[in-house]
Every structure is written in C-alpha cells, then in structure tokens.
Amino acid sequence: MKTLTIPTLFFFLFLCATQLTAQESDYIYLDNDLKIKETYSLFGDNVNLREKPNTTSKELTRLRIGFEVKVLAKTDYTFGSGNFKTYWYKVRYKNYIGFIPGKFIAHKAIHASSHSIFFSKDISQKYGDRLAIRVLVRNDYSNYQETFSDLRGSLISASTESNHDLKNVQYILKIQYHGESCGAENGITYFFVKDDYKVAHIAHLSVSGDVGFFDSETFTFTTNEHNGQPIILFTKEAGETIDEDTNWVESKTMTRQYEWDGTKLVPEFSKKFYRPEKSN
Numbered sequence: 001m002k003t004l005t006i007p008t009l010f011f012f013l014f015l016c017a018t019q020l021t022a023q024e025s026d027y028i029y030l031d032n033d034l035k036i037k038e039t040y041s042l043f044g045d046n047v048n049l050r051e052k053p054n055t056t057s058k059e060l061t062r063l064r065i066g067f068e069v070k071v072l073a074k075t076d077y078t079f080g081s082g083n084f085k086t087y088w089y090k091v092r093y094k095n096y097i098g099f100i101p102g103k104f105i106a107h108k109a110i111h112a113s114s115h116s117i118f119f120s121k122d123i124s125q126k127y128g129d130r131l132a133i134r135v136l137v138r139n140d141y142s143n144y145q146e147t148f149s150d151l152r153g154s155l156i157s158a159s160t161e162s163n164h165d166l167k168n169v170q171y172i173l174k175i176q177y178h179g180e181s182c183g184a185e186n187g188i189t190y191f192f193v194k195d196d197y198k199v200a201h202i203a204h205l206s207v208s209g210d211v212g213f214f215d216s217e218t219f220t221f222t223t224n225e226h227n228g229q230p231i232i233l234f235t236k237e238a239g240e241t242i243d244e245d246t247n248w249v250e251s252k253t254m255t256r257q258y259e260w261d262g263t264k265l266v267p268e269f270s271k272k273f274y275r276p277e278k279s280n
Helices: 006-024
Strands: 039-041 047-050 059-063 068-079 086-093 096-101 108-111 115-124 128-137 144-150 156-161 169-177 186-194 199-210 213-223 230-243 248-260
Touching: 059 096, 068 096, 108 156, 115 156, 144 186, 144 199
Parallel strands: none
Antiparallel strands: 039 068, 047 059, 047 096, 068 086, 086 096, 108 115, 115 128, 128 144, 156 169, 169 186, 186 199, 199 213, 213 230, 230 248
C-alpha cells in the first residue's frame, strides 16, 4: 500500500479542508435560479418594473441599483435570445408587484457603511461568461463603478479585507474559487478598491494539488524592513513526489517583492520564473 509523503499529505489535506470550509461559506450562485420568497438587491440601474413579463407592457415604476425586491415567482417567459436569454421574475417592491428580467437582479450583495458591492453573471458573445461586479458609493445611484472578472469555476465566494496601509486603497476585494473536488484548482482573484472606489484588477493566484504533486501561489501583505513601507510578497511553489518510500519530494519556490504606487504594482506583476540580465 502506498503512503503519502509529508509535504504532499499536508497540502492534500489543506485542499480538502478548503472544500469543507467552502461548503459553509456564503457562495455566489451565478448559475442557479433566484430563490422564491428571498430578498435581493438590484444589479441593474433604472430598471423598469413591468406590469407583465414583456418589454411592451405598462411601466409601474423604475428601480435604481441597490433597491431591494422580494422574488415571488419565476416565469416561463424569457428576456433576450439565444445563449444570452434570462427569465422574467415576478417581484414585489414596496407596494408594487411586477416583473423584472433576472439579469438585472444581483445574485449577491455585500453592504458596508460607505458602499455596497453587487455581483451578477455577464454573458456576451465577445467575452463569454464573466463575473460582473458593481460598487455603489453610499446611496449615490449615479456613482457606481463596474468591472469584470473571468469565471474560472462555478463555486465561488466573495470577501473583503483591510487595505494593509496601501496608498489610495479603501479595501481589498477577493473572489475565491473553490474546486468542487479534492485536487481541483482553487484560487483567489484580487481587486483593490481605490479611494475613488474605482476597482483595479491585481492578479489571479491559483492553488492546485493531488496525490503526488502540488502547485500554489500566494500573496503576503507585509512591510519593508528597511523603510517600513507596505509591500506585497508573491510566492509561487511547485513540487512533486519523486519517491514515496523515501519521502523524496522535489520542489521549487519563487518569491518576488512588489510595491503599490497608488495606481499599479511595481514592477509589473508576472508569474514567470526568470533571471534578470546582469549589467557589466
């Protein structure tokens, strides 16, 4: 019977633990229907609440991004065409009962004192399936920022963390991908939400592994020991088991330091292993 080497075993258990943690977290269910009797926030802005599930029926009122509606039923009527269609939903807004296409309703919202973040699925012929993110500043409906992220799986969650003293950054938004089985790819896409609430895509870091190999990429937010300025350490490690009987594991690690100048990472972010040319 084969046994797992210690490094591979720890990494394998880490990935499986990630799946268990993911099962308890607050997912963004982009591919699922909206739940009946649940309350959702609007992702679209200036959305017509219609008397019937079509674009020619009477307009009851208009809803702004972030307005909350209670889903009453999913209809059999669709909005759009081909691969880009969505179903109309019957919803309640205050004293109104009407219909809205599902694409205008956020699948998830994160609320804070100064802003809200809304998530939806964007489908286009040019870009394919993407995660659409909108940040609304307070209740200023004319002031929201939008960005997109490639979808790397269907099991995802979102969270925020502090700015780690980075210049011109309000907070960090992380989109985490949870592999649906042990050994499947996991990963985190990092965004910096800046002081003006514009959203900057920073990097996607992946983690994968199974019996016999592992591959991980991580960010560590820390400070430069020489000047006390905040820095970001990128670590990439890959390894494989050469001989299980002797616990022989071959691994390679790359660590690189980045700074944030208020608008971008310096130097430009790269995952590649390379050696800079030395000048004479």
